[in-house]
Amino acid sequence: xxxxRSVLRWSGIWLMIAGVLVLGIRFTxxxxxxxxxxxxxxxxxxxxxAWYRERKRRPDPEQLRAAFDRQxxxxxLVMAAAEVDTRSWEARAGTLExxxxxxxxxxxxxxxxxxAAFYITALWVPVKYARLIADPPMEISQQVEELxxxxxxxESEYILxxxxxxxxxxxxxxxxxxxxxxxxxxxxxxxxxxxxxNEQLAQQEAEDALSKLSALNEAALLGKALEMLPKGLENQQxxxxxxxxxxxxxxxxxxxxxxxxxxxxxxxxxxMQQALKQLAQGGGPDxxxxxxxxxxxxxxxxxxxxxxxxxxxKGLIPPDLADQFKPEDFGxxxxxPLAEMxxxxxxxxxxxxxxxxxxxxxxxxxxxxxxxxxxxxxxxSSEEGAEFEEQKLGLSVPLEQAKLAGVTITAPEVTGGEAxxxxxxxxxxxxxxxxxLTAPVLPRHRTAVKRFFTRxxxxxxxxxx
Amino acid sequence: MSDSPALLKPAELDPANAITRQICEQMxxxxxxxxxxxxxxxxxxxxxxxxxxxxxxxxxxTALVRTIGHILQLDFNRVQFTPDLMPxxxxxxxILQQTDDGQREMIFEPGPVFTHILLADEINRxxxxxxxxxxxxxxxxxxxxxxxxxxxxxxFFVIASQNPIEMEGTYPLPEAQLDRFLFRVxxxxxxxxxxxxxxxxxxxxxxxxxxWQASTDDLTYLFAVMERIYLPKPVAGYIARLVAATHxxxxxxxxxxxxxxxxxxxxRAAIAMxxxxxxxxxxxxxxxxxxxxxAAVAKPVMNHRLILNYQARFDRMDTDRVxxxxxxxxxxxxxxxxADVSLQNA
Numbered sequence: 001x002x003x004x005r006s007v008l009r010w011s012g013i014w015l016m017i018a019g020v021l022v023l024g025i026r027f028t029x030x031x032x033x034x035x036x037x038x039x040x041x042x043x044x045x046x047x048x049x050a051w052y053r054e055r056k057r058r059p060d061p062e063q064l065r066a067a068f069d070r071q072x073x074x075x076x077l078v079m080a081a082a083e084v085d086t087r088s089w090e091a092r093a094g095t096l097e098x099x100x101x102x103x104x105x106x107x108x109x110x111x112x113x114x115x116a117a118f119y120i121t122a123l124w125v126p127v128k129y130a131r132l133i134a135d136p137p138m139e140i141s142q143q144v145e146e147l148x149x150x151x152x153x154x155e156s157e158y159i160l161x162x163x164x165x166x167x168x169x170x171x172x173x174x175x176x177x178x179x180x181x182x183x184x185x186x187x188x189x190x191x192x193x194x195x196x197x198n199e200q201l202a203q204q205e206a207e208d209a210l211s212k213l214s215a216l217n218e219a220a221l222l223g224k225a226l227e228m229l230p231k232g233l234e235n236q237q238x239x240x241x242x243x244x245x246x247x248x249x250x251x252x253x254x255x256x257x258x259x260x261x262x263x264x265x266x267x268x269x270x271x272m273q274q275a276l277k278q279l280a281q282g283g284g285p286d287x288x289x290x291x292x293x294x295x296x297x298x299x300x301x302x303x304x305x306x307x308x309x310x311x312x313x314k315g316l317i318p319p320d321l322a323d324q325f326k327p328e329d330f331g332x333x334x335x336x337p338l339a340e341m342x343x344x345x346x347x348x349x350x351x352x353x354x355x356x357x358x359x360x361x362x363x364x365x366x367x368x369x370x371x372x373x374x375x376x377x378x379x380x381s382s383e384e385g386a387e388f389e390e391q392k393l394g395l396s397v398p399l400e401q402a403k404l405a406g407v408t409i410t411a412p413e414v415t416g417g418e419a420x421x422x423x424x425x426x427x428x429x430x431x432x433x434x435x436x437l438t439a440p441v442l443p444r445h446r447t448a449v450k451r452f453f454t455r456x457x458x459x460x461x462x463x464x465x
Numbered sequence: 466m467s468d469s470p471a472l473l474k475p476a477e478l479d480p481a482n483a484i485t486r487q488i489c490e491q492m493x494x495x496x497x498x499x500x501x502x503x504x505x506x507x508x509x510x511x512x513x514x515x516x517x518x519x520x521x522x523x524x525x526x527t528a529l530v531r532t533i534g535h536i537l538q539l540d541f542n543r544v545q546f547t548p549d550l551m552p553x554x555x556x557x558x559x560i561l562q563q564t565d566d567g568q569r570e571m572i573f574e575p576g577p578v579f580t581h582i583l584l585a586d587e588i589n590r591x592x593x594x595x596x597x598x599x600x601x602x603x604x605x606x607x608x609x610x611x612x613x614x615x616x617x618x619x620x621f622f623v624i625a626s627q628n629p630i631e632m633e634g635t636y637p638l639p640e641a642q643l644d645r646f647l648f649r650v651x652x653x654x655x656x657x658x659x660x661x662x663x664x665x666x667x668x669x670x671x672x673x674x675x676x677w678q679a680s681t682d683d684l685t686y687l688f689a690v691m692e693r694i695y696l697p698k699p700v701a702g703y704i705a706r707l708v709a710a711t712h713x714x715x716x717x718x719x720x721x722x723x724x725x726x727x728x729x730x731x732x733r734a735a736i737a738m739x740x741x742x743x744x745x746x747x748x749x750x751x752x753x754x755x756x757x758x759x760a761a762v763a764k765p766v767m768n769h770r771l772i773l774n775y776q777a778r779f780d781r782m783d784t785d786r787v788x789x790x791x792x793x794x795x796x797x798x799x800x801x802x803x804a805d806v807s808l809q810n811a
Contacts, residue, residue: 005806059800066699066798069755071808075746076753079697084472089752092475099808107805 202316498659514647
């Protein structure tokens with residue numbers, strides 16, 4: 001019976017554990033094909049262990065005899081029968097009954113039935129519900145779509161190469177696939193990281209574009225000023241110099257990559273190539289070429305503005321950076337005064353820009369502006385009118401009435417009527433144990449103390465060790 | 466089995482059992498409403514143990530001792546213990562006495578301890594010095610004074626009483642001395658019906674004289690039979706496990722023992738329990754000791770030997786409750802059947 005009892009109880013526990021295992025396996029993967037073999041095998045092993053354990057725990061005959069004695073209220077006679085002769089008392093002992101073992105198996109059966117029900121439930125519960133519990137979904141489709149659009153923009157604007165863009169897309173898809181409601185912070189961090197790298201790339205590109213736009217504006221300003229000069233100009237030399245500088249500027253822009261011939265229509269590309277070839281040989285552009293150059297500059301400016309607009313729309317650059325891209329010609333500058341100066345004086349374009357700064361209009365630039373004053377350092381400020389002035393204070397009490405603050409290990413420095421009281425004396429004190437409250441010098445000792453401090457040429461006392 | 470010791474035969478045990486029944490009947494006749502207590506005191510005397518009676522004044526402690534003395538025809542002395550009682554007042558002292566030939570010599574004047582039954586009334590009022598003087602008499606049943614040991618008359622029993630409510634001016638008995646008492650018997654109040662009988666039948670508290678007295682031979686026979694009451698090994702094993710389980714660090718100790726007991730009982734308790742169980746079997750007319758005999762004497766044997774901790778005081782736990790739980794939880798047979806399995810008569 002005890003073996004049967006152990007088997008039943010252990011089976012209940014085993015069913016619970018097996019149910020949990022089955023549930024876990026079904027949630028994570030599929031059950032093996034021959035799962036029932038493992039089940040049966042482990043249950044048989046369990047029965048074997050229960051049988052062995054109960055066999056080991058079998059009570060010895062002495063214990064059984066004691067239980068027999070107790071159940072029959074034999075007063076030790078049954079137990080004593082194993083050790084002494086009790087035949088003389090058999091008649092009084094009467095009929096002894098063999099007790100039976102009663103097992104109240106209700107709870108064990110209930111537990112086993114419940115465990116079996118759990119096991120069957122674990123075996124048949126639909127996995128889709130289980131997976132919902134196991135891995136709750138995380139809604140990030142909108143964020144993923146936005147990031148995809150950002151990558152598309154970066155790729156279309158040649159900020160990312162096709163390979164880099166593909167790598168980023170794969171990474172984004174992987175994040176979306178692994179997104180889990182159990183650990184949302186991990187997903188959010190990964191998305192943030194991707195967004196951050198996109199923004200960094202876009203901002204760097206926008207800053208480059210802004211610099212190029214500024215250079216293009218300057219070139220366009222000069223070109224427009226040259227175009228505004230009237231035909232048959234008296235100062236023909238100024239015009240030639242201006243055109244030459246215009247050619248140099250265009251060359252610089254080309255070399256810096258700000259003037260990209262690929263951004264131009266085919267006929268303009270062809271004209272630009274001829275103009276650039278001519279410029280490379282040292283000659284300035286003629287009127288027709290100047291017009292084509294202005295068209296080319298305008299075209300490139302538009303391209304850069306379009307780039308900034310796209311990046312700003314996808315949230316890749318901050319609004320303040322996007323605002324710096326103005327769709328105005330020449331960066332909001334007026335070419336009229338420059339043309340007038342060229343007409344009158346000719347000269348270096350950059351110098352003229354600096355001189356005409358305020359007249360050109362605009363919102364300022366990198367020069368120091370008109371009327372700037374030199375910054376000078378080194379002049380000391382005057383103390384005149386200062387409210388406080390440092391001054392050395394005299395003694396508040398005469399030396400005769402002073403209290404002992406400490407005993408120095410060296411002769412005190414004579415300051416000629418002035419004395420420095422306070423921490424200097426205490427720092428070198430050799431007595432008093434660091435206590436600031438030292439006993440005052442009594443009147444009868446005051447003369448001796450004073451004499452000690454006024455002895456001329458007294459060698460410093462050494463600290464006894 | 467032929468080499469095994471011979472068990473008492475019914476013809477040998479029955480006369481002894483008849484004597485014990487007579488003694489109990491006489492005690493019950495003299496002192497009303499104390500049947501179980503009388504049986505317990507007789508058990509203690511048959512075990513040759515000393516008994517500590519604890520109860521309020523006026524419950525009949527002294528009367529009980531005097532009645533036993535009369536029934537057993539044993540000498541009886543009573544000593545009222547007080548703080549100024551000296552050891553010499555109990556044990557006896559040497560006095561200088563002139564002999565017939567004019568010489569002077571030290572003569573030993575025996576104290577009240579030289580008796581069969583000594584009633585030490587309110588023993589906890591005496592100073593520790595006097596209490597200590599009782600140690601040798603209780604354990605060795607002898608008195609040593611001035612290097613000379615004198616045996617006390619046999620049998621010798623100390624029946625001490627102490628008052629549990631008047632604690633002021635008392636000296637609690639040390640554990641070593643408490644351990645020498647076989648039983649601590651608690652005297653409870655009797656119920657109203659018994660009180661009514663006492664009022665009507667005991668004018669001025671006079672006790673009736675016993676109409677039967679045990680002789681010295683009867684007593685000797687009882688002690689001889691006691692020697693042959695058989696203690697089976699499983700019962701001895703149960704006593705040993707019971708005493709061992711009073712120690713908090715023992716694996717079989719129940720939760721109450723682990724929680725509330727500071728020190729468990731000594732091996733002397735196991736010896737006392739074995740003897741007391743034998744006496745209980747004799748009173749029941751059995752030649753062997755059973756588990757029920759152990760259960761009957763376990764509490765009186767152990768309740769004064771168990772030292773509880775402060776937690777027990779906080780939780781208002783006493784030794785009686787701890788021992789009740791211990792006896793209930795410890796399986797006598799050692800089978801340790803699970804809770805859902807039990808043995809039942811067919």
